[in-house]
Amino acid sequence: MLNLPRWQTIVIAGITLLSALFALPNLLPASVLQHLPQWYATSRINLGLDLRGGAHFLLEADLRSVLTERLTNLSDAVRAELRKQQVPFRDVAVEAGKNLVVTLRDEANRSKALEAIRAVDPALALSGSGDTIRVAYSEQELAKRKKEVIDQSIEILRRRVDETGTLEPTITRQGDERILLQVPGIKDTGDLKRKINQTAKLTFHLVNEDLAATGQNIPQTVPPTTFLVPTREGMLELRRTNPKAWEDIQAANPRLSPEQICRRYQPQCLPVLKRVVVGGEDLDDSKATFEQQQGGRPIISFTFNSAGGRAFCNATRNNIGKRLAIQLDGEIISAPVVQSAICGGSGIITGSFTTQQTQEQSLLLRSGALPATLTIIQESTVGADLGADAIQAGTVAALVGTLLVAIFMFVAYGPVFGGFANLAMLVNLLMVFAGMSILGASLTLPGIAGLVLTAGLAVDANVLIYERVREEKALGRSPFSALATGYEKAMSAIIDANLTTLIAGLLLFGFGSGPIRGFATTLTLGIITSMFSSTIFTRMLLSVWVRWRRPTELVI
Amino acid sequence: MWKPVRLFNFKKKFDFLAQRRAALIISTLINVVSIVGVFTLGLNFGIDFKGGIAIQAKAKDGTAELDQLRNIVGNLGVGEVSLQEFGDPSTVLIRVQRQEGDNQCVAGAQRVMQKTAGQGWQVKPGAAGTGDVEFTSPTALDSVNWRDAVSRAGLTLQERQLPRGSTNTATIDMSVEQRAEWCQQVAIKLVEDAIGSNYELRGTESVGPKIGDELMRGGIYAVIATMFAIAIYVWVRFEWQFAVGALIAMLHDVISTIGIFVLFQLDFSLTALAAVLTIAGYSINDTVVIFDRVRENMRRYKKMPLIDLLNHSVNETLSRTLMTSATVFVAVAALVLFGGPVLHSFSIAMLWGVIVGAYSSVWVACAGLVYLGLRADQLRPVEDKADKGGDTEKAEA
DSSP: OOOOOHHHHHHHHHHHHHHHHHHHHHHSOHHHHTTSOHHHHTOOOEEOHHHHOEEEEEEEEOHHHHHHHHHHHHHHHHHHHHHHTTOOEEEEEEETTTEEEEEESOGGGHHHHHHHHHHHOTTOEEEOOTTEEEEEOOHHHHHHHHHHHHHHHHHHHHHHHTTTSOSOOEEEEETTTEEEEEEETOSOHHHHHHHHHOOOOEEEEEBOHHHHTTOOSSOSOOOTTEEEEEBHHHHHHHHHHOHHHHHHHHHOSSOOOHHHHHHHHOOSEEEEESSOSEEGGGEEEEEEEEOSSTTOOEEEEEEEOHHHHHHHHHHHHHTTTSBEEEEETTEEEEOOBOOSOOOSSEEEEOSSOOHHHHHHHHHHHHTTSOSSOEEEEEEEEEOHHHHHHHHHHHHHHHHHHHHHHHHHHHHHHIIIIIHHHHHHHHHHHHHHHHHHHHHTOEEOHHHHHHHHHHHHHHHHHHHHHHHHHHHHHHTTOOHHHHHHHHHHHHHHHHHHHHHHHHHHHHHHHHHOOTHHHHHHHHHHHHHHHHIIIIIIIHHHHHHHHHHHHOOSSOOO | OOOOOOTTOOSSOOOGGGGHHHHHHHHHHHHHHHHHHHHHTOOEEOHHHHOEEEEEEEETTSOOOHHHHHHHHHTTSSSOEEEEEESEEEEEEEEEEOOOOOHHHHHHHHHHHHHHTOTTOEEEEOSTTSOOEEEEEEEEEOHHHHHHHHHTTTOOOOGGGSOSSSEEEEEEOOOHHHHHHHHHHHHHHHHHHHHTTTEEEEEEEEEOHHHHHHHHHHHHHHHHHHHHHHHHHHHHHSOHHHHHHHHHHHHHHHHHHHHHHHHTTOEEOHHHHHHHHHHHHHHHHHHHHHHHHHHHHHHHOTTSOHHHHHHHHHHHHHHHHHHHHHHHHHHHHHHHHHSOGGGHHHHHHHHHHHHHHHHHIIIIIIHHHHHTTOOGGGSOOOOSHHHHHHHHHHHHO
């Protein structure tokens, strides 16, 4: 048992060194790290928000009202189609969050009515009997729509929260209808909440083509009906060429108007009419898609609600050939030329776009409105100094805890065996760090508690082995035989003990969230790695030691 | 170099099982008291499970005036509040009950609007039976300004909820549940505004009614699932008498730990639940060490009466039971002393778990074997390698 083949010794030593290598970036100071390759230096454990400070919001999307809204639109379409097909009906009612109920005047028309409804959308699920028809979306369609709503909300949140690109928010979906938003290091959460709530202001304006035709970027005077608005490209250009100006604009309080920005910093601007043709609140949807003919160029499609559609129809009919500027939060994101009257509520924007551009533009168009109401159902904010306090407490507790355990083992089992156990504890901690770095897991305050607990639990395996060795020694076995039997006989209890704790750790990981998951992570990882460090690793140390010292008596 | 010190080396052999009746009474008493305590005194649930708001604030001028604060926050109309010193005298933890979205909250929202948007604002509850809220602005607003305005009261709105054109009043339609979640935000704003000038806000936590209920349910499932999974494991690994003994010991440890939470009214939060689950897993550790030895000895000394055999086994393994408990004990003690207020109830519970785990593996698990009438002929035939080792030893002995 103690006669390890050389290759095993090498493999065990190799695993240990590899762990140390992966754990190392977490322990080195920044001054050393900057000289190392980036992929290596950045593979470090993230600190959880409870240590780092920051905000955590769990948001729930109100998908029920999204569905109700969609059913309301569908009911209009169904009504129109039934009229068109001349199917007399009594009522088309929306059952909130569920389905439509169509009541026919005459049962005899049922098959004709079903056909008409299928014509609206062939994927609809139809049921009911007699003069009532229940119309619902299929499960797949609902699931797809849910996913769309959440994905779109995540994109919009990302844009709203991280306007300045400095916050590094983590935004992830949680289950079917929730979004987890984590923003490390943020000080003012009131401001963050306002950003979540604040909607980008999207408006459509006609370009003052007479003024634009003069060719001046910033005309000296503009008529009172017109104002100057910087273009998005212009602002991006300004940010690149004159970062100072860009920062000043961001920091200005009160915020500068688009016209002020144009006059003061002279980015590329467009003169547009102040009158709003249609507002973003009337824009239902916008998608990046491809043209049907002409080689399928990437285009952007958009849909207005009925009010928006009417206003848009009037404006485009009277202004063919002119440009229509789309203003988002004081920047013109695009100014396509009106090719024809766009009536019927939906239209497309063509141009020499790449797919990436159409995706970005359609996202910008949508960013006016969140597709569903988001409610904060859980919130946690940790100030930076509270986090610093937690780090301080956690570090002291971890150092004192492991030190106490180490002293204890030294006293109880002497410098050699105590030393091996303590070395194993150290290797165990390194392996946990390495594992967390590889998994990209976050270290939280309960996670530190898990580490301390792991340190205490990991040496238990050595205690079991050493106590057994003492017994075997007392029975008069030779040192070599006592050690070998000690390992062998202690094994089943070590495995039982570790596995039951592992069960608890895994279930806790499955159930817990946030900081508690951090505890489950370190505990679970620690127990798994301790099976290596406390048994396999110490056995290797002992086999090398026995061969080297050839002890005639064990001092244990 | 120094010599190892035999820390728990007792020359004397103890007759542990002689006290099994006394232990049975004590253990039963502790468990019954714990269970009765849960139903009478109740657990001091943290906001994780109960829902509610916890705000940690530090006095800018040094000391937190708890009474004064209690008065201020208590009169905000946010329901029940409790305050406690947290870590040091300058820091206070303010807890506010979970918001149910009643009319008091709507009145609170009006105060928030008046403070942040202007005196003329009014907020009233909408039609009974719905969660609707009616906002009245002193000046007519368009939809974009409406959205900006109500966001001051922490409300996110959707296009369809906004009034059309320019109006003075807007009725925001909400479900009763949505209003309750929103009221959490209103309450946070009220508290933060009320104390913000004299106190630095260090951290805020808010758990809405929905999440609170979910976590409570999830927590109960997690405890049951963990104990069930461990039970199955023990069942597979040991003869049924051992399995039952180990499981009773585990239940004993878990229930008495919950009893500690009741007795000291420690905050029962998610971290506390983590402690309970860890104790369930850890409780088995000492027990399997003793049981392994009991099995080994039963095969070796087939004629020894059970009580003597158990006593012999416990004495043989006593030093390692104490040593393994001691290593975890010192580690956890460091957490109790230095881990800070956030880990306080977790560490106290773990400390208890370590002590009671050692106690129960002797006086609950082993004593249980006596009451379950374990006999040597009930052991399974030797199967695994470790047990084979035991057999060869018998030959040597």
